[in-house]
Amino acid sequence: MDERTIRLKINGREREVSLPPNVTLLRVLRDLGYVDVKNGCEKGDCGACAVLLDGKLVNSCLVLAWQADGREILTASGLGSIEHPHPIQEAFADTGAVQCGYCTPGMIMATKALLDVNPDPSEEEIREAISGNLCRCTGYAQIVEAVAEAARRIAGGGDSG
Amino acid sequence: MIGKVEVKPLPKVDLPPLRQVGRPLRRVDALGKAVGSTVYAADFSMPNMLHAKVLRSPVPSGRIVGLNVDRARSIPGVACVLTARDLPGAKLSTDMPGQTGRKERAGSAAPVLARDVVRFQGEPIALVAAEMEEIAEEAIGAIELEMEETPGVFDPEEALKPGAPKVYGDDNVVARWKIRKGDVEKGMAEADLIVENTFRMPFVEHAYLEPEAGVAWVDDQGVINIRVCTQVVEHFRSVAKALGIPQNKVRIRGTMVGGGFGGKEDVTVEIFLALLARETGRPVKLVYTREESFVAQSKRHPFVITHRTGVKRDGRITAAKIDMIADSGAYPYLTPYVLLYATAMATGPYRIENVSVDSVAAATNQPFTSAFRGFGGPQAALAYEQQMDEIAKAVGLDPLTVRRANYLRRGDETATGQRIASEVWLEETVTRAIAGLGEPTPSSKTRKVGRGFASYFQSYGRITWFHDTSRAWVGLELDGTATIRCGVPDIGAGQANSLCQIASELLGVPLERVTVYATDSAVTPLAGTSTATRQLYMSGHAVHKAASAVRKNLLDRAAVHFGVGPDAVDLADGRAFVKGDESRSIGLDELASPCAADGIPLSTLALFTAPFTDGIDPETGQGDIWPDFTFGAQAVEVAVDIETGQVEVLKSVACHDVGRAINPAAVRGQIIGGSHQGLGYALMEEYIVKDGITQTPSLAEYLVPTSCDFPATEAIILESGSGVGPFGAKGIGEPALTPAAPAVANAVADAIGIRIHEVPITPERVLAAMKRGARWRG
Numbered sequence: 057m058d059e060r061t062i063r064l065k066i067n068g069r070e071r072e073v074s075l076p077p078n079v080t081l082l083r084v085l086r087d088l089g090y091v092d093v094k095n096g097c098e099k100g101d102c103g104a105c106a107v108l109l110d111g112k113l114v115n116s117c118l119v120l121a122w123q124a125d126g127r128e129i130l131t132a133s134g135l136g137s138i139e140h141p142h143p144i145q146e147a148f149a150d151t152g153a154v155q156c157g158y159c160t161p162g163m164i165m166a167t168k169a170l171l172d173v174n175p176d177p178s179e180e181e182i183r184e185a186i187s188g189n190l191c192r193c194t195g196y197a198q199i200v201e202a203v204a205e206a207a208r209r210i211a212g213g214g215d216s217g
Numbered sequence: 218m219i220g221k222v223e224v225k226p227l228p229k230v231d232l233p234p235l236r237q238v239g240r241p242l243r244r245v246d247a248l249g250k251a252v253g254s255t256v257y258a259a260d261f262s263m264p265n266m267l268h269a270k271v272l273r274s275p276v277p278s279g280r281i282v283g284l285n286v287d288r289a290r291s292i293p294g295v296a297c298v299l300t301a302r303d304l305p306g307a308k309l310s311t312d313m314p315g316q317t318g319r320k321e322r323a324g325s326a327a328p329v330l331a332r333d334v335v336r337f338q339g340e341p342i343a344l345v346a347a348e349m350e351e352i353a354e355e356a357i358g359a360i361e362l363e364m365e366e367t368p369g370v371f372d373p374e375e376a377l378k379p380g381a382p383k384v385y386g387d388d389n390v391v392a393r394w395k396i397r398k399g400d401v402e403k404g405m406a407e408a409d410l411i412v413e414n415t416f417r418m419p420f421v422e423h424a425y426l427e428p429e430a431g432v433a434w435v436d437d438q439g440v441i442n443i444r445v446c447t448q449v450v451e452h453f454r455s456v457a458k459a460l461g462i463p464q465n466k467v468r469i470r471g472t473m474v475g476g477g478f479g480g481k482e483d484v485t486v487e488i489f490l491a492l493l494a495r496e497t498g499r500p501v502k503l504v505y506t507r508e509e510s511f512v513a514q515s516k517r518h519p520f521v522i523t524h525r526t527g528v529k530r531d532g533r534i535t536a537a538k539i540d541m542i543a544d545s546g547a548y549p550y551l552t553p554y555v556l557l558y559a560t561a562m563a564t565g566p567y568r569i570e571n572v573s574v575d576s577v578a579a580a581t582n583q584p585f586t587s588a589f590r591g592f593g594g595p596q597a598a599l600a601y602e603q604q605m606d607e608i609a610k611a612v613g614l615d616p617l618t619v620r621r622a623n624y625l626r627r628g629d630e631t632a633t634g635q636r637i638a639s640e641v642w643l644e645e646t647v648t649r650a651i652a653g654l655g656e657p658t659p660s661s662k663t664r665k666v667g668r669g670f671a672s673y674f675q676s677y678g679r680i681t682w683f684h685d686t687s688r689a690w691v692g693l694e695l696d697g698t699a700t701i702r703c704g705v706p707d708i709g710a711g712q713a714n715s716l717c718q719i720a721s722e723l724l725g726v727p728l729e730r731v732t733v734y735a736t737d738s739a740v741t742p743l744a745g746t747s748t749a750t751r752q753l754y755m756s757g758h759a760v761h762k763a764a765s766a767v768r769k770n771l772l773d774r775a776a777v778h779f780g781v782g783p784d785a786v787d788l789a790d791g792r793a794f795v796k797g798d799e800s801r802s803i804g805l806d807e808l809a810s811p812c813a814a815d816g817i818p819l820s821t822l823a824l825f826t827a828p829f830t831d832g833i834d835p836e837t838g839q840g841d842i843w844p845d846f847t848f849g850a851q852a853v854e855v856a857v858d859i860e861t862g863q864v865e866v867l868k869s870v871a872c873h874d875v876g877r878a879i880n881p882a883a884v885r886g887q888i889i890g891g892s893h894q895g896l897g898y899a900l901m902e903e904y905i906v907k908d909g910i911t912q913t914p915s916l917a918e919y920l921v922p923t924s925c926d927f928p929a930t931e932a933i934i935l936e937s938g939s940g941v942g943p944f945g946a947k948g949i950g951e952p953a954l955t956p957a958a959p960a961v962a963n964a965v966a967d968a969i970g971i972r973i974h975e976v977p978i979t980p981e982r983v984l985a986a987m988k989r990g991a992r993w994r995g
Contacts, residue, residue, distance in 0.1 A: 091257075184924075
């Protein structure tokens, strides 16, 4: 298959890669080292691979890398780090929303997408916003609490990005 | 509907005050996971690494009549293709994983790769390693496999009939257990009524978010290293055995596990990776797809359970006769023990003098079944708690009155004659769970509201005749930080964090200054499996013991420093100080120097051993089986739409006596998460297999609960302080799941007045049951 060189801006950094048309964004992100983007099903059923593409939440397994050419991608590791965590990440850690952690990066991106457009969501809006992200450990309650807590912290001026 | 209940004050419990234990602190693993820096098994790569794929049987029962890999081997980029012919006699021991000196049972091994016969859809046949995943995929497609389908058996009851196709042994019997206590005939004769019901449960998929994955390589000492997500690093022994190499030539480097629930208790990718790494001399990575994860690994056992109970008009049970049939699938794996759990817990948390239980697990050409959170306990509870409600209905009493007439009490014996030494807070938990539902939601014409509850008991800790042990190393560094080395696999429940909070408590080192190294079979002391709700109990004690030894040395040296007796000194907030006069204090960093100078050891390796017992009597099932039990209850309110059959959970409250909550936020997480899985078990989840072929091959067909399916379960945590774990803790990981499904089943029966004897209670089953009910009522 023909390869094409595409440009991706991942977590603020420009990357160029040559790829055939059938490679998913999930695959290219993981191959480039962004392994915080998890592969849970590769069919769009679980949301573990969720990232922001030009600020909108997508399952990266359902996006072809070519479709992301010239666009901006944000993953959980681009949102914050151990030294400088984002308030959403802090809130998840503090409320017991993290158990095995495998759904967490995707959940956090779904949270970011929600709070960017709705800074003070109701419980129902939170549940709806994360309904495409499966979690098998928590029963979601502490995740819902974490999202609400993150909203409070960001409103209180803690948002770093 | 259940009426109001009186909630009595708890018995007075004297819990010693603690500083770090008992606080809902941020777990030590939480932030790394939240910022995406935790490296899971599939996230790890090495230079020169190959990618592996597995060829699996498309049929559930057949003979391999042709297997030609020449074309696959000739594809450019293919490094290695292995079939059973390349590994003569390679077997996977499928029972007794972990820390035990017991020998495996004869006939319990499964071939690593099928040679002549396949027994289930998905059974591995060949392995490929190639330069790229796509090439490995292509090579799998290029393997010429010719199979002749043979008659299979797809139902455990059919499998036990004479003339059934043989999957295992002479008679397809994988295991049998029995309990004989008292005189069941006499008990039945004394009964005013006999209540009989049969309950059915399906296959259930673990559906952890992380599919099985690993990377293996051979190092400069010739040791095969396997970096893998597993609940059992002690599988290095199984790998060594399968490859015919010494045990000290295999090292399992466990990762943070993206969910286990029992599904990563058996060997997954380890042996395949070890074989390919040895054969190629290169690092090899193998990651299952979701679909492969579904067909390759175990399921929760389907059971058919029949209860025949003799009961007096006042609700007292005089006799219980229980029969259980479980589907073992194609290989035994942990079936004999799952069946034992279900058998020994078959009567529920009730005192019954006359008991007879007969259980059997049969081999079929279905997915193999093994450990799944609760390990037979949830199936037993679905039967005994629905039966209790049916008994109540039969004698015309409310369900709580009937249970109260039969609840176990502290000091009573279980059906196997094991005396319960810890607190039995059945009354305490059930009343709080029911009261937590609050005011009833009114029914409407098409939406019937019902309430149900379930009490349960569930063991924690391994079977005591496995002679379970755990080890931990705890040390204080010269700057006053602490390090733990303990082979515990962290499967997401906070196993590692609990150890840190315990060490923090005893050493007086703040939690953020404790670092834990875990889950490595070569460099962290072996701690046994993260299964059986045992890690807090076992490794918690090992850390407690090791940290206590270090603590003693610190106290002794600090006492010399202050010129007081060791009893007058305490440790907290990174300091040693004189009790009652905290102005006299010294930093642990300052104290470490004189200790080092005096040759006082500031690290210890400790071994904790569970109580060791002999096995139960095979004829009567009498004897001790577990270290202790957790008790609790869950109550739910549901609404059933009688036009669509849809069941909606409106409220859910779970109350468990956890002994002592080491980290209440983590305990709450276990209770809510376990409950959610149980609600899914009751209403949604069924891994459908038709004639051995999976019909629910992905997360689009096998539905697990989303954030919108159920409300949050309210978690009520009680602390009797009476458990056998550190600080009086009991276990909660598995128990959290057990009461949810029977509570829902009872609530649905309450709502529509008809018992549905099978889970999941789908809209179709509700509508069918109501149709039947309408016919009977005429």
